[in-house]
Amino acid sequence: xxxxxxxxxxxxxxxxxxxxxxxxxxxxxxxxxxxxxxxxxxxxxxxxxxxxxxxxxxxxxxxxxxxxxxxxxxxxxxxxxxxxxxxxxxxxxxxxxxxxxxxxxxxxxxxxxxxxxxxxxxxxxxxxxxxxxxxxxxxxxxxxxxxxxxxxxxxxxxxxxxxxxxxxxxxxxxxxxxxxxxxxxxxxxxxxxxxxxxxxxxxxxxxxxxxxxxxxxxxxxxxxxxxxxxxxxxxxxxxxxxxxxxxxxxxxxxxxxxxxxxxxxxxxxxxxxxxxxxxx
Amino acid sequence: xxxxxxxxxxxxxxxxxxxxxxxxxxxxxxxxxxxxxxxxxxxxxxxxxxxxxxxxxxxxxxxxxxxxxxxxxxxxxxxxxxxxxxxxxxxxxxxxxxxxxxxxxxxxxxxxxxxxxxxxxxxxxxxxxxxxxxxxxxxxxxxxxxxxxxxxxxxxxxxxxxxxxxxxxxxxxxxxxxxxxxxxxxxxxxxxxxxxxxxxxxxxxxxxxxxxxxxxxxxxxxxxxxxxxxxxxxxxxxxxxxxxxxxxxxxxxxxxxxxxxxxxxxxxxxxxxxxxxxxxxxxxxxxxxxxxxxxxxxxxxxxxxxxxxxxxxxxxxxxxxxxxxxxxxxxxxxxxxxxxxxxxxxxxxxxxxxxxxxxxxxxxxxxxxxxxxx
Numbered sequence: 001x002x003x004x005x006x007x008x009x010x011x012x013x014x015x016x017x018x019x020x021x022x023x024x025x026x027x028x029x030x031x032x033x034x035x036x037x038x039x040x041x042x043x044x045x046x047x048x049x050x051x052x053x054x055x056x057x058x059x060x061x062x063x064x065x066x067x068x069x070x071x072x073x074x075x076x077x078x079x080x081x082x083x084x085x086x087x088x089x090x091x092x093x094x095x096x097x098x099x100x101x102x103x104x105x106x107x108x109x110x111x112x113x114x115x116x117x118x119x120x121x122x123x124x125x126x127x128x129x130x131x132x133x134x135x136x137x138x139x140x141x142x143x144x145x146x147x148x149x150x151x152x153x154x155x156x157x158x159x160x161x162x163x164x165x166x167x168x169x170x171x172x173x174x175x176x177x178x179x180x181x182x183x184x185x186x187x188x189x190x191x192x193x194x195x196x197x198x199x200x201x202x203x204x205x206x207x208x209x210x211x212x213x214x215x216x217x218x219x220x221x222x223x224x225x226x227x228x229x230x231x232x233x234x235x236x237x238x239x240x241x242x243x244x245x246x247x248x249x250x251x252x253x254x255x256x257x258x259x260x261x262x263x264x265x266x267x268x269x270x271x272x273x274x275x276x277x278x279x280x
Numbered sequence: 281x282x283x284x285x286x287x288x289x290x291x292x293x294x295x296x297x298x299x300x301x302x303x304x305x306x307x308x309x310x311x312x313x314x315x316x317x318x319x320x321x322x323x324x325x326x327x328x329x330x331x332x333x334x335x336x337x338x339x340x341x342x343x344x345x346x347x348x349x350x351x352x353x354x355x356x357x358x359x360x361x362x363x364x365x366x367x368x369x370x371x372x373x374x375x376x377x378x379x380x381x382x383x384x385x386x387x388x389x390x391x392x393x394x395x396x397x398x399x400x401x402x403x404x405x406x407x408x409x410x411x412x413x414x415x416x417x418x419x420x421x422x423x424x425x426x427x428x429x430x431x432x433x434x435x436x437x438x439x440x441x442x443x444x445x446x447x448x449x450x451x452x453x454x455x456x457x458x459x460x461x462x463x464x465x466x467x468x469x470x471x472x473x474x475x476x477x478x479x480x481x482x483x484x485x486x487x488x489x490x491x492x493x494x495x496x497x498x499x500x501x502x503x504x505x506x507x508x509x510x511x512x513x514x515x516x517x518x519x520x521x522x523x524x525x526x527x528x529x530x531x532x533x534x535x536x537x538x539x540x541x542x543x544x545x546x547x548x549x550x551x552x553x554x555x556x557x558x559x560x561x562x563x564x565x566x567x568x569x570x571x572x573x574x575x576x577x578x579x580x581x582x583x584x585x586x587x588x589x590x591x592x593x594x595x596x597x598x599x600x601x602x603x604x605x606x607x608x609x610x611x612x613x614x615x616x617x618x619x620x621x622x623x624x625x626x627x628x629x630x631x632x633x634x635x636x637x638x639x640x641x642x643x644x645x646x647x648x649x650x651x652x653x654x
Contacts, residue, residue, distance in 0.1 A: 017503070020514060050499040055340070058506070066503055066515065071496045073343065074505035074515075075336065076366045082300075082333035083363075086340030086348065087496055089324045090298055094344075094497045112336075115329040270326050271319035 014049065015039040017069050024063055028214070028222020030181030030207030031128055035064045037184050038099060038126065041191035042070070045095065053096045055084040057109060059135045060209075061101035061128035078109030081116045084123055089270065095195055097124040103133045103141040106162055110142070114171040117200045119268040124194045124201045125173075129164060130209035131248070138212030145247040149216045166241040168202040169261050175201035176261040178244070181208065182229040183257060190259055199267040206246070206255070219248055233257050281454040283447045284309035286418040287351070287377055289454070290425030292317055293462055297346030300326045300337035302356060305389045306445040307379035310351040331356035335363035335376070342372045343504065345495040347429050351377035353445075354396050355386060357403070364438050365404035368529060370504045371482070371491065373432035373467065375425070377441040379448035380559075382636040392445035393636030394559055395613035400440045401588045407526050409533035411540055412440040412588040414558040418452045424585070430465035431540065435532055436490050442587055444612070446560035446639055468492045470500060480511040482525075489532035533589060542585035543594055547573065551580030553653040554598055556621055556629070557610040558584050560639050565610050568645035577653050587617070595624040606652040610645050612636045 016039065025031050042052050052070040056062035058077035065072035071094075075083045080098045088096040098105075105113050105127050116123065132150055133139040140150035140157045143164065147156045168176045175194050179187040187205060194201035208214055208225035219225050228248060237258035244256050281289070288310045291299070299318055301311040311327070318325040324341070328334040331352055338348035352360060357378045367374050382388025383395050396403075400412040411431050415421040421443055432439040470479060470492045481502040482491045494500035507515040508522045516522075533540065544562075547569055548554065557565035562583040572579035582598065584591050599605060607629035609618035618631045630652035634640055 019512075050501070051497055053496050066505065069501050071494075071501055072503045073340070073370075074503070074507065075339075076362055076506050079332065079336040079363060079366070082328060082336035083340035085326070085328075085333075086298060086300060086337030086342075087344045088340075089326060089337075090341045090344035090346040090348075091497050111329050112333050115333070270324055 012036070012039050012043065015043060015069055016067055020067050023067060025060065026211045028208055028210040029060070030130070030205070030209075030222065031061055031064065033181040033184055034126070034128055034187065034205045034207060035067065037188040038064070038097065038191055039068060040188045041195060044192050045195040047095045047195060051094050053087060053094050055080045055087065055096060055098050057100045057104035059101040059104045059133070061099060062104060064099045078104055078107070078112065080104065081109060081112040081123065081125070085116055085121050088122055092122065092269070096122070097126060099126045100128070101134070102127055102129040102131070102143040102164070106142045106164065117168060117171040117173045117202070120172060120174060120199045120265055122198050122200070122267045124191065124203070126191065126203050126205060127164065128205050128207045130207045130213055132209055132213040134209045134212040138216060145249065148213070148249065150213070161245070163242070163245050164204045165244055165260055169241055172200065173202040173261065174199040174263045174265050175259075177202070177259040178204040178206070178257050180206040180229045180233060180255075180257065182226050183233070186257070199265060217249055229255065281418055282309060282449060282451050283415070283418040283421040283443060284379065284449065285313050286422040286454045287425045287441065287443070287448075288313035288317065289456055290422040291349050291375070291429070292321060293422070293456065293459070294426045294429035295347050295464055296349055297323045298326070298338060298341035298348040299323070299350065300328050300334040300341070300348070301350050301352065302328055302331050302334050304353045304356045306381055306448050307351040307353050307377060309448070310377060310379075331359035332362060335360040336366070338374045339363055339367045339370065339372045342374050343370070343496055347433070349375040349377065351379065353379050353381045354383040354393070357396055357399065361399070361403040364410070365406060365408070366506050367438040368404065368408040368410065369506050371436035371529070373436050374438050375428045375432055375441065376438055377425070377443065380442065380444040388637050390445070391637040392560060392612060392639060394444055394561065394611050395616065395636060397442055397587055397613065398616045400442050407530055409530045410438055410440060410588060411435070411533060411586060412442050413585060414442050414587050415447055416559055416562045416583065417447065418450060419454050421447060422454050422456065426462065433465050433467045434490070435536065436493060437533060442559070444559045470494050481513045482509060483511045484528065489528050489535065537589040540586060541589050541591045541594070543591040544581075544583040544585060546581040546583070548580035548582060548598065550578055551605065552578040552603070553580070553606045553608060553649050555579060555581050555608045555610060555645065555649055556584070556617065557581065557645075558587060558617070561610050561612055564640055564642045565645050567642035568649060571642060571646050572649055575650070577650055579649055579653065590620050590624075592624045595621060599625045606630065608632065608645070608649045608652050610640065610648070612639070
């Protein structure tokens, strides 16, 4: 018979606002696992927690900063990146992480994403990709697979989705990775490594949304989607980015994960005159 | 110096630390001037991808501790309304300049207008209150920009400078006081935390209604949200907390209106006809008042320097007395502030309106005021 043990302290107590719990996330949702990875990465980053800042937009994923016990800003829908840009430019000594969803960052906030990446603003951008708008109840978004069902695509989605790592690399991100909420060690390591890196880093996190996406698309609950990740994910750090489209419903198509890109480029520091580079 | 440059210099005199903007006529000179000047004084200039981003960036910069500003015109002002609401809700001080042009939509990009004055008051969704100044000369554009930062910091509110193309582009003498004579309001800040103590980031004492501000990176680990929030900054669905919060956001401006409102009075003492005009149109109206006086008409000018809060108690005072005065509103829109005057005096004023594109001449104002005074 199991015995209930009350633990006085958890290693991540310092990282969470216990007075905000219980959280709003549905059973089977992957956002909590990703949040845990972020919290662990913050702890292991070697950067004092008082120097960490977390910024988000609007949506389920964007609730995460509210649970983290760091300076946190839950802004307007799609505007986490420009808000974080202003903050990071004024306080370049702070470690600024944007944590938001695929709809927030790539539909309403898509323009800010591409320009912040182009400028190479020193931000860590973690995107929960659950293939739909979860907070509003499962509408189609910019990552919903072609043909997938959503409440605003009742006959199947007739738009082509973004391939986020390909997009991020094309517009100038200096670090690009994709993991899932099953791959918590790799995800935590990726987040930890970008906290040490200057410039615009992008990490896509595939995450189950059984309520909004899994059930209507025959994937099942959160556990079944994690099982699907376990069966179909392939780690290939050198994978060809243009070929990384995802369709969880297509059993033959592998889901490619990895740390795909890690470049060194001068990050955005307005006011600093760029050095002439020789083209010899 | 041009009005736009005077505004830029005024922001520097105020200690501007961060500017984000997007090019738009007729405000672009502010950004261009700051692109040179801001880095010279250790501040940061950022050109953003649009006005949505500009507004979000200055709110982010302000919570990081910098005095921050953006400048735009009507089309950009519309985009900024989203994050004006964010600044209102998070109570983040910032300054937004609108050098107004002919509108709606793209309208008259290079010509004057004053039709965004109601948008300044009501443009973002929901109940809230802000402060909006209306400069009438380059010197005043400098002075009011300087003051706008103090007002923003005092009340933790976005402050608008509702200039217009004529004031932005006209060149006049501007006196910039020596730095030693410029005093700045300090933001009310939370005391430095010792250890990992808890604090209430949106707590007020019930008197001045303005909570102390926690900047990023100072150990407060504060939470700011655009959602309705309690005194801890935590989201809540409570209708009572919501009502209390929104009332406080409105009341911190409304109940302090006596300290905020400014208006210039010109030859009003014995005036029987009161002309109400602001910005570029007040210059025409002032001349019209002089011309009327030469003809023996007792005219005067009330020039709201703050459009919001509107100098309504002064207007009501002016309307008191045995003999009802005539009121005339002259503005480059189809009667937006005339309606506000009507609200104060209880009857429609005479109006001289135009949709914009040119400043109406003193003779046109004189004609309406002479007719109104008859």
